[in-house]
Amino acid sequence: xxxxxxxxxxxxxxxxxxxxxxxxxxxxxxxxxxxxxxxxxxxxxxxxxxxxxxxxxxxxxxxxxxxxxxxxxxxxxxxxxxxxxxxxxxxxxxxxxxxxxxxxxxxxxxxxxxxxxxxxxxxxxxxxxxxxxxxxxxxxxxxxxxxxxxxxxxxxxxxxxxxxxxxxxxxxxxxxxxxxxxxxxxxxxxxxxxxxxxxxxxxxxxxxxxxxxxxxxxxxxxxxx
Numbered sequence: 471x472x473x474x475x476x477x478x479x480x481x482x483x484x485x486x487x488x489x490x491x492x493x494x495x496x497x498x499x500x501x502x503x504x505x506x507x508x509x510x511x512x513x514x515x516x517x518x519x520x521x522x523x524x525x526x527x528x529x530x531x532x533x534x535x536x537x538x539x540x541x542x543x544x545x546x547x548x549x550x551x552x553x554x555x556x557x558x559x560x561x562x563x564x565x566x567x568x569x570x571x572x573x574x575x576x577x578x579x580x581x582x583x584x585x586x587x588x589x590x591x592x593x594x595x596x597x598x599x600x601x602x603x604x605x606x607x608x609x610x611x612x613x614x615x616x617x618x619x620x621x622x623x624x625x626x627x628x629x630x631x632x633x634x635x636x637x638x639x640x641x642x643x644x645x646x647x648x649x650x651x652x653x654x655x656x657x658x659x660x661x662x663x664x665x666x667x668x669x670x671x672x673x674x675x676x677x678x679x680x681x682x683x684x685x686x687x688x689x690x691x692x693x694x695x
């Protein structure tokens with residue numbers, strides 16, 4: 471049976487391979503400030519530091535309706551770790567925008583289009599995500615390397631094989647910081663209108679809007695993680 475060390479080795483192999491075949495200056499982490507992408511940010515930063523290729527580069531989506539605790543954590547850790555951070559913001563103003571009324575249109579305007587614009591502006595060839603196969607049925611069949619167009623880049627998913635328990639075990643092993651909302655009982659952090667505190671015994675993403683979760687596959691097709 472695979473161990474946590476085996477899982478770590480799989481992630482390391484994916485990231486080490488990138489060093490050999492892509493320009494690290496054009497590889498970015500899609501960093502949400504959540505537990506999963508923070509683990510990926512740490513793993514990539516550690517590898518870059520080992521090879522003397524710092525700084526680690528990241529793109530963060532600020533939709534205008536994120537939890538202030540997430541934004542504060544993002545800014546604090548970016549400063550502490552020396553992250554070259556690009557914050558992607560939507561072209562539409564959140565003020566007066568019908569947030570979460572149409573989850574597909576909302577995520578397209580506030581997440582997908584700003585992400586695409588940020589990737590183009592950064593000239594990124596690879597984007598590292600923190601998605602996992604076990605967190606949502608629509609992610610169960612995802613691949614480690616996913617070439618994309620509009621814009622042209624490769625989405626890299628180095629922790630697909632990890633579980634939620636694995637992620638927290640690695641946070642504990644490496645002493646990684648986390649957003650304080652997790653200590654209040656949140657397990658998956660999205661925008662404020664679409665995220666609630668889950669009830670005891672519910673699944674990891676039960677606190678996310680069910681309407682948004684239902685269109686996740688369509689959002690992926692549009693260019694989301």
